Amino acid sequence: MWLVDPLQPTPATGADFRYTADARSWLAPTLIGVALLIVSFVGWAVDAHQFYFSYLIGWIFCVSVAVGAQFFVIVQHLTKAHWSVVVRRIAEALVWAFPVLALLSIPIFFGMHDLFHWTHHELFDPGSPEYDPVLAGKEAYLNVPFFLVRVLFYFAVWTLIGYRLYTLSVRQDGDPDRSIPARQRSTSAWGLPLMAVTTAFASYDFLMSLDPHWFSTIFGVYFFADSFLSSFAFITLLAVLFQRSGMLRRTISAEHYHDLGKFMFGFTVFWAYIAFSQYMLIWYGNLPEETIWYRIRLENGWQVYSAVLLVGHFIIPFWVLISRSAKRILPLMAFMSVWILIMHWFDFWWIAMPVLRETNPAFHWLDFTSALGLFGIMLGLCLYRLSRHSLVPENDPRLQKSIAFVNV
Amino acid sequence: MLKELTRETKATMGIYEPRRDKVYGLLAEFSDPGALLHAAEGVREAGYKHFDTHSPFPVHGMDRAMGLGNSKVGYITLVGGITGLAVATWLQWWTGGVDYPLDISGKPFFAWEPSIPIMFELTILFAALAAVAGMFALNGLPRPYNPLFYSENFSRVTDDAFFLHVAASDGRFDMEKTEQLLRDLGALYVEVIEDLGTEQGPAGDVRGEAVEKAQA
Structure with a gap:
C-alpha cells in the first residue's frame, strides 16, 4: 500500500476541503483501468510488437503528466506563488504516481527487443552483416545495463522528490510547523535541476532512442513542454470535476481557472515554439540523418497525422484559449483540458508509432486500451490519495490569500 | 454628432470639457482607499458617467466599482x-x-x-x-496639462490622499446635487475646479477663487 499512499489518512478540517464523493469515484477509474490493461495483455498474445509500442506510448504519456505535475509543484514553491495554493494538492497527489508507474513499466523491459533497435547485439559486431558503425559508436550510451541503471536513477530521483513534496505538504495539514514551507522550498531548489536533467534524459531513452540514428538536442525541452502543459490540463480537469461534485465550491473561483488557462495557453505556444525550433533547424541544416525523421512523418499518409498534430495541438487551443472570457468558462476549460491531454498523447503516438508503422499509419485498438488503462489507474489512485487527505494544503501560510485571489 | 462622439471618446480617456462658465467639475477627497471605492460605487450607481478616481497606488476592485468593464x-x-x-x-x-x-x-x-x-x-x-x-x-496620455492641477490639495494624490472627480460635462452634473451626493458618500471636503487654460495668470489667485466659490 506504500506504493499507493505512504501516509495514513488525515481528516480535513474545513468542510469545503473535504473529499465528499464515495469510494466509487476512485474505484471506478482504477478498475476500468485494470480491466483495460488486462484486455491489452490479451492483445499482447495477438500482436506483441504492436502491444509493446502501444503500451510504451500510454505509459510515457502517464509518466509525463506526473513529471509535469512535479514541475508544477516545484515551481509554485520556488516562486512562493499565492494563486496556486488551492489547486496545488491535486498536483501533489499526482506526483506520488511514480512508484506505481515504475511498477507498470515492467512490460516495457520485456519488450525491449521489439521496441529498441539498439538492443540488437549483431549491430555492434563488426563481423556481422548487420553491423552498424553509427550505432556501434553510440554503444557506450545505448546498451541495456546502462539503460536500466538510468531508468532506476530517474525513478529514484522522481520518487524521492515526490515523496518529500507530497508528505511534507500533507504533514503540514495537521502540524503547523513553521519550517515546512522552507523545507518544501529547499527540496524544490535542488529538485528542479535534477528534474530537468532526468526528464530530458528519460525522453531521450524512452522516445528518441526508438529511432537510434536520429538525434535532436532540443528533444528534452519538447518533452518538458508537453508534460508541463498536460499537468495544467490535468489539474484543471480535476478541479472542475471536484467543483461539480460539490467540493472546493468556495475555494476555487473563476480567477484560478483564469490563471490555469493562461498557463495552458502559454505552454501551448511554448510547445509550438519548441516543436517548430526543432523542425526549422533540421530543415535548414538539411542533413540526411536528421531530415529522415521528418521525412518519414511527411510521407505515406503520415502527413495527415502531422497536420492533425499541428492543428489540434497548437492552432485550435491557441484560438480557443486566447480570450479572457474563454478561460473563465468552466465547461470550456474542462473540454480543453481533455482535448489537450488527448493531443498530448497523440503527440507521443506521432513520435513513436512511425517507427513501427513506417508505411501504414493507423491507430490500433491496443493504442487506446493501454493508454486509457494506464491513465485510468493513475487517475483512480490519484483520486484515492486525494480522498484520504484534505483537498488543499490547509496550513499553508498563503492559503487564505489564494482563496481571495483576484486577477488584476 | 461627430463632436458629441469626440467628447464621449475623450471622456473615456479621462479628458473632460469644461462648462461654458469654465467649471471643470467637483473634486472630493476621501479618507482612505475603502472610502474611495465606496464613493466610486455610489457615484456610478447615481448614474454618473464622467468621473474618475485618483489615488497614490492602484486600488483593488476599483475597475468594478467604477464600472469600467474590460480593457480594450x-x-x-x-x-x-x-x-x-x-x-x-x-x-x-x-x-x-x-x-x-x-x-x-x-x-x-x-x-x-x-x-x-x-x-x-x-x-x-x-x-x-x-x-x-x-x-x-x-488613457489619454501623455497629458501634461490637467485642470485638476489647479487644486493645491490635489498635489497630495501622489502621496497620501484619495480623490474622486466628477466632471461638469456629465449630463447629470449639478453643482448642488452633486456636491451633496459627494458629501453623503463621506467626502472630507468638496472643491470646485475651474479650467482656466494654461495661459491664465498666476495659479495662486485662481486657487483662491475656487476655494472661495466652494465655501460660498
Missing part, C-alpha cells in the same frame, strides 16, 4: 499582431521571392520554414507596440 487594449494588441504577421509574410515573400531572389544552398526563394521566425517576431513586435500605444491612447 487586448483587441488593439490583436490587430497589431495580425498586422505584424501580414507585414512579415509580405516582407519575406517580396524580398526573397520577388525583388532579390538569391540561391542559398538550393533552398527555395520563399519558404514557410525560414519565414516563420520573422513572422513570429514581427507579430510580437507589432503586438507589443500596439499594446503600449493603445494603453497610452485609451
Whole structure:
C-alpha cells in the first residue's frame, strides 16, 4: 500500500476541503483501468510488437503528466506563488504516481527487443552483416545495463522528490510547523535541476532512442513542454470535476481557472515554439540523418497525422484559449483540458508509432486500451490519495490569500 | 454628432470639457482607499458617467466599482499582431521571392520554414507596440496639462490622499446635487475646479477663487 499512499489518512478540517464523493469515484477509474490493461495483455498474445509500442506510448504519456505535475509543484514553491495554493494538492497527489508507474513499466523491459533497435547485439559486431558503425559508436550510451541503471536513477530521483513534496505538504495539514514551507522550498531548489536533467534524459531513452540514428538536442525541452502543459490540463480537469461534485465550491473561483488557462495557453505556444525550433533547424541544416525523421512523418499518409498534430495541438487551443472570457468558462476549460491531454498523447503516438508503422499509419485498438488503462489507474489512485487527505494544503501560510485571489 | 462622439471618446480617456462658465467639475477627497471605492460605487450607481478616481497606488476592485468593464487594449494588441504577421509574410515573400531572389544552398526563394521566425517576431513586435500605444491612447496620455492641477490639495494624490472627480460635462452634473451626493458618500471636503487654460495668470489667485466659490 506504500506504493499507493505512504501516509495514513488525515481528516480535513474545513468542510469545503473535504473529499465528499464515495469510494466509487476512485474505484471506478482504477478498475476500468485494470480491466483495460488486462484486455491489452490479451492483445499482447495477438500482436506483441504492436502491444509493446502501444503500451510504451500510454505509459510515457502517464509518466509525463506526473513529471509535469512535479514541475508544477516545484515551481509554485520556488516562486512562493499565492494563486496556486488551492489547486496545488491535486498536483501533489499526482506526483506520488511514480512508484506505481515504475511498477507498470515492467512490460516495457520485456519488450525491449521489439521496441529498441539498439538492443540488437549483431549491430555492434563488426563481423556481422548487420553491423552498424553509427550505432556501434553510440554503444557506450545505448546498451541495456546502462539503460536500466538510468531508468532506476530517474525513478529514484522522481520518487524521492515526490515523496518529500507530497508528505511534507500533507504533514503540514495537521502540524503547523513553521519550517515546512522552507523545507518544501529547499527540496524544490535542488529538485528542479535534477528534474530537468532526468526528464530530458528519460525522453531521450524512452522516445528518441526508438529511432537510434536520429538525434535532436532540443528533444528534452519538447518533452518538458508537453508534460508541463498536460499537468495544467490535468489539474484543471480535476478541479472542475471536484467543483461539480460539490467540493472546493468556495475555494476555487473563476480567477484560478483564469490563471490555469493562461498557463495552458502559454505552454501551448511554448510547445509550438519548441516543436517548430526543432523542425526549422533540421530543415535548414538539411542533413540526411536528421531530415529522415521528418521525412518519414511527411510521407505515406503520415502527413495527415502531422497536420492533425499541428492543428489540434497548437492552432485550435491557441484560438480557443486566447480570450479572457474563454478561460473563465468552466465547461470550456474542462473540454480543453481533455482535448489537450488527448493531443498530448497523440503527440507521443506521432513520435513513436512511425517507427513501427513506417508505411501504414493507423491507430490500433491496443493504442487506446493501454493508454486509457494506464491513465485510468493513475487517475483512480490519484483520486484515492486525494480522498484520504484534505483537498488543499490547509496550513499553508498563503492559503487564505489564494482563496481571495483576484486577477488584476 | 461627430463632436458629441469626440467628447464621449475623450471622456473615456479621462479628458473632460469644461462648462461654458469654465467649471471643470467637483473634486472630493476621501479618507482612505475603502472610502474611495465606496464613493466610486455610489457615484456610478447615481448614474454618473464622467468621473474618475485618483489615488497614490492602484486600488483593488476599483475597475468594478467604477464600472469600467474590460480593457480594450487586448483587441488593439490583436490587430497589431495580425498586422505584424501580414507585414512579415509580405516582407519575406517580396524580398526573397520577388525583388532579390538569391540561391542559398538550393533552398527555395520563399519558404514557410525560414519565414516563420520573422513572422513570429514581427507579430510580437507589432503586438507589443500596439499594446503600449493603445494603453497610452485609451488613457489619454501623455497629458501634461490637467485642470485638476489647479487644486493645491490635489498635489497630495501622489502621496497620501484619495480623490474622486466628477466632471461638469456629465449630463447629470449639478453643482448642488452633486456636491451633496459627494458629501453623503463621506467626502472630507468638496472643491470646485475651474479650467482656466494654461495661459491664465498666476495659479495662486485662481486657487483662491475656487476655494472661495466652494465655501460660498
